[in-house]
Amino acid sequence: MSLSTLIRDDARRSTRSGPSPSANDDRGSKPRAAPAIRGLRALLDELDALARRGPLEMSDLRSVFDRLQLRGSDLTAFQLFDSECYRRNRIRRTEAYEMLLICWAPGQESPVHDHRGSICAFQVLEGTCCEQRFERLPDGPEGGLRAAASPEWLEYERGTVCVSRDADIHRVANRCGERNLCTLHVYSPPLDGMRSYQPIAQA
Numbered sequence: 001m002s003l004s005t006l007i008r009d010d011a012r013r014s015t016r017s018g019p020s021p022s023a024n025d026d027r028g029s030k031p032r033a034a035p036a037i038r039g040l041r042a043l044l045d046e047l048d049a050l051a052r053r054g055p056l057e058m059s060d061l062r063s064v065f066d067r068l069q070l071r072g073s074d075l076t077a078f079q080l081f082d083s084e085c086y087r088r089n090r091i092r093r094t095e096a097y098e099m100l101l102i103c104w105a106p107g108q109e110s111p112v113h114d115h116r117g118s119i120c121a122f123q124v125l126e127g128t129c130c131e132q133r134f135e136r137l138p139d140g141p142e143g144g145l146r147a148a149a150s151p152e153w154l155e156y157e158r159g160t161v162c163v164s165r166d167a168d169i170h171r172v173a174n175r176c177g178e179r180n181l182c183t184l185h186v187y188s189p190p191l192d193g194m195r196s197y198q199p200i201a202q203a
């Protein structure tokens with residue numbers, strides 16, 4: 001099944017799940033639904049408008065993904081894979097945020113990392129996303145960063161939205177099957193200070 005077909009499925013899912021009430025409606029009448037964000041252009045416009053008001057918050061990113069209805073052709077040009085390593089396909093970068101479509105072939109995974117200085121939200125557009133979380137440990141003897149692995153991997157199906165704050169440590173992988181995985185990420189500000197950790201298995 002193509003990514004474009006799956007994105008349309010996501011749009012229907014988003015409609016059924018219902019958008020969040022508008023925070024501006026305080027008149028006691030039936031809350032108005034926040035408008036859907038239809039298509040990539042509208043998504044970028046929404047993020048730009050939010051960024052003009054100030055730093056993006058986690059609630060902004062959640063709201064954006066909750067209302068997102070991508071069209072089938074929106075991300076086709078960015079759906080690029082690399083047989084050697086997962087591929088980060090940049091859609092847009094500003095001072096306030098960076099949007100990436102990350103494409104993972106089966107078996108590919110990120111390093112264990114944090115998001116120092118940035119918040120992140122991503123949505124699974126195709127495939128099943130696997131995440132392993134970590135707790136930071138004291139630095140190694142030569143100052144290397146280390147983190148203890150949770151023994152379990154979490155699995156996120158298509159349509160799931162995940163968020164991470166700067167101190168969260170995790171790794172993301174396509175390890176739950178033989179299908180490709182595509183995840184749409186927004187980092188704010190752009191993730192330039194990411195640090196990698198040596199994973200330590202729990203005793």
Ligand SMILES: [Fe+2]
Pocket residue numbers: 113114115120164170172
């Ligand atoms: Fe991450």
